[in-house]
Amino acid sequence: MTPVRPLSERPALTLYLLCQYPQRPMSFAPHGWKAVLPLRYLGVDYETVYVTLSELREVLPRTFGLPQVTIPALRVVEIGGEERLILDSYNISQYSYACFPDEGPFADVASKSAFLAKCGQSKMDETIALNSEPEWTEKQYAAVRKELGTMEVLLRERRERGESGSFLGGDEPIHADFCVFA
Numbered sequence: 001m002t003p004v005r006p007l008s009e010r011p012a013l014t015l016y017l018l019c020q021y022p023q024r025p026m027s028f029a030p031h032g033w034k035a036v037l038p039l040r041y042l043g044v045d046y047e048t049v050y051v052t053l054s055e056l057r058e059v060l061p062r063t064f065g066l067p068q069v070t071i072p073a074l075r076v077v078e079i080g081g082e083e084r085l086i087l088d089s090y091n092i093s094q095y096s097y098a099c100f101p102d103e104g105p106f107a108d109v110a111s112k113s114a115f116l117a118k119c120g121q122s123k124m125d126e127t128i129a130l131n132s133e134p135e136w137t138e139k140q141y142a143a144v145r146k147e148l149g150t151m152e153v154l155l156r157e158r159r160e161r162g163e164s165g166s167f168l169g170g171d172e173p174i175h176a177d178f179c180v181f182a
């Protein structure tokens, strides 16, 4: 496996995420996770800048000289100083995989061994082999569709009772909604 590139050889990345209000620099917005998860999966270092909705609309377009900016947005400063802004979580994800192809949860050899010691190499090989069998994967998809069907039933029943909200928790998400998201 190619060794993880030292920090001095990596581009500097800044990820812009939406926050609810300036005093709380944290993001809940779902679009942001679509960029955060691939970056974290690949173990890529980045700084985070949290912006409010009004900053997103009023400040960021001026900062980047664009008519409109959506977030997540990733600012990349290459080793040579060249800068660019990547918009849209899909493009950020594509960039992450292209730029850091050899990293990932198993970049650390000791952690890989620890994981395999628990899960077992043969179980792992078996699962990887099964994943390329259409018959097996179709069964897995069917099982997932069945599970999701339970949610549809719950949501439909709630609608029929005249209750509002599109979350399992009604108008506000509860733990069950967060489990579905995760």
Ligand SMILES: N[C@@H](CCC(=O)N[C@@H](CS)C(=O)NCC(=O)O)C(=O)O
Residues within 6 Å of the ligand: 018, 029, 030, 031, 032, 034, 056, 057, 069, 070, 071, 072, 087, 088, 089, 090
């Ligand atoms: N397809 C985009 C959607 C991103 C998006 O719509 N983000 C919202 C914030 S959660 C946004 O930037 N909206 C612009 C605005 O409200 O002015 C992605 O996946 O990154």
